Amino acid sequence: MFLTQTVPRQREIIEVLFRNGWDYMRRLLTGGKPDEPQLPTPAVLKNILVDLGPVYVKLGQLMSTRPDLLSASYIEELSTLQDEVPPVAWSEIEVVIRKQLKQPLEETFATINPVPVAAGSIAQTHRATLKDGREVALKVQRPGIDIIVNQDIALIQGIADLVARTEFGQTYEIKSIAEEFTKALEAELDFTREASYTEQLRRNLSQGRWFDPNQVVVAEIYWDVTTPKLMVMEWLDGVPLLSANLDDHQNGKSPAVERQRITTLLFRAFFQQLYIDGFFHADPHPGNLFYLKDGRVALLDCGMMGRLDPRTQRILTEMLLAIVDLDAQRCAQLTLQLSDSAQPVILSRLENDYDRMLRKYYNLSLSQLNFSQIIYELLQVARNNKIRLPSNMGLYAKTLANLEGVARLFNPEVNFIDEVQPLLTDLFRRQLVGEAPVRSLLRTALDLKSLSLQSPRHIELLLDRVTSETLQWNLSLRGLDGLRRTADDAANRLSFSILVGSLIMGAAIISSNARTAQLSFLSNVLFATASLLGLWLIISILRSGRLR
Template structure:
């Protein structure tokens, strides 16, 4: 493997030299370098394309991290595609045969030898099962595992060399290399994609926001799928933008129909983001199909993201803060989303708040119908990045997903707007966040939390008192005007004592009045009430005078 990596290193160095990226050449050949200079977005895309399909996939993964890269790089890398010709049928047939314990002609009636799609990791062929069902066979490219393992080793080596630089420490490149390595390895395991597809299919099968019969995720044939081959239901249709151009054959030619399809897509994806917490992270036009029967198909679930309930709640509030142009709230919410393990770097909150205010000013005179949620989220992440705040990778995936969704939606239906589609869902979102799907369970959970708090609080106070009495707790205080503080404490203690006496008089009077009434007991009770009333009036007067004196 070392010899292979060394040979691959030479190929990589040649590409770097060809494009004038001298820093990386020095890093790989001499093992050292100062602060790296990143080439322009266009040159970086060319370098990754020339380095091969694994590096193209790396660029695509980087495009999901607007918290790490400036918008120009994210935009350029988002359009990065592998110009990879399909593998010949002879080699693909060997892979397919090796994945089944029985001859493939006993499983498939026909297999189209010409690939219908080809990517850096796999390619897709159309086939028909013996039962007559049309299916798509996604087959892993021969030898791709060794290529990915080789290039991941180089990623890790480069990250190790960069880790000693300020750049490497600032971006924690070793951790990033591990993250990207795991992502690439996961894409080689089609059983995981099968699980993701099944989960998305299940989530979109029910909804209060749209008709689940109108959107479909392909069914997985689990008994025919494994790590290297994935057999899915064939969806007969065309990419959604082609449906717009060829409306006579597929529909989608009227404004009303296009708007209905756009509404369906936006509601289906916002349910994924804000209700299900599991979402398709790459809804570009090629993964959204308009089917011949009028339904919409969602394909390629290999890239997905997960949002826990806390993140979902914060994101809803962040959308509202953007709509309200509230820079302070945006700052607070971004901090709540930040990675707690990455808070060691100095964060300039005042500068971040000023950046948010500057960004949101762009929307001051803009109606909500023109507000682009994906663009606004991207700008929020960019301001956080510039102020040393790192957000979890799933927030970057969410932003990429929304940007792709809005881009595809507006290209298909120029009149569509995400804010207008989300507005009717807000009431349902608020209800869900306040009381959850089961109000009784939410009330019970809240009651149990209060019970736990009531049990823990005395223990924590007792622990604090024990530490105080044993002198193991040290308090560092700076006291100014100690006499004034002492007078304030004395006054507070006196008022507390008087209020206690007044309360005791009221309780005593109430007890006497509920007992057997005699003239003597009635007189004593009335006396208690009068005394308590006078003490209460005196307490109110002294408190008012004290507050006036403190203000003056």
């Protein structure tokens, strides 16, 4: 399939791979016999993705969310990828907007600035004003980008088919990973999906458990003019967080106090997303965190979102506590609970790996711990032990890493433990008693009542089976088939040896007392039979390679 589709684009990709010196892929694509798959160095991989164009830059950004698949050096390099591309001419963008609107453009917008405020690989953003005077941001899909994405998706799947034939591809399930990436790329083309994500995040953050929800802003979506290729949302007037001049917005507070307020606000807003809502903004890099003129903080670009189910939230909360305690054994147990891999894992080895990893943090104070780095290393240890974790673990780690990184750049005095400790206390209390303590208590009482009513009957049934000798145990032990076959073979050979020995002894007894020609003949037959069987037994033992 790969060799017959989109030939010009394929040739271009091969030229890029050759030019950047990825020898393994060159041999694979030219029909040679490749060695075991080897990725190029992180810098070379980044250059390849940049040379291949915006779609592959987006793919690299998605790969940077998978520390369970790539080492820390690759994650760090790919995280620096930016999909900044030259903007499309206004004449072409205007055509796209007019095709998406139900009414004429002039009847919908009072003004549109033809100069984009931002341009990316999938879309570019323009500032505009609706007819009713509301200022909005228009996110417009680049013309023809859907065709390019579909072509490149076919190529990505073709390469995945080739790599999947190798042991490496089968071990890491390359085809399923490629499918996951291509679905994410396809989702980028549907702006109604991003709009729905934005609306859900806006609803979730309108109720703050640990923060004032009025201080966190998510743009409102104007659904009447939003389509799969055009998203119209509230214009938020501000600057990127790291570019903010706090002297102009301190409202009587010192810049240091304002920085601490914003840092605490961000941590609490994201911890609510991660550990309570289970729906979180997965790309909080500096460009997506805005400081508004009125002192509020805005979250932009909800194209990459993550989800965590309640069970995963509980495990990750306990994982944070295990990290604080530097408890390698508990980290290993929680990792196995997160795993969706069917492969057997040597628990002792996993615990030892975690212990070696955490040992270097023993002499550091809690304020010196870099939690996002530790979580990345935990995922790396799991990867080295061939433990496959859900893909949302990569988004979770990347979100924490970006959040902590921005917080440290914005406020060098930040102390991660001081920020999250009161939140962890509340989270554990929530896990113990739930949101409604009375309801949780009543549910527990009902469970105890049910247990108290059923237990006597179960005990009576157990005792009855014990006394009547009808109690049966059904045990299923894996890995015993080979041992059973070996035991059967050994028993068969022993029986065979006894038979051969018996024949020899019988022949000897008959030969010593032979008085007739018939008895002598029978003795010779028994000797011959025993000799043949003995020879066959020796040959079978030698062929099995288990003489010693």
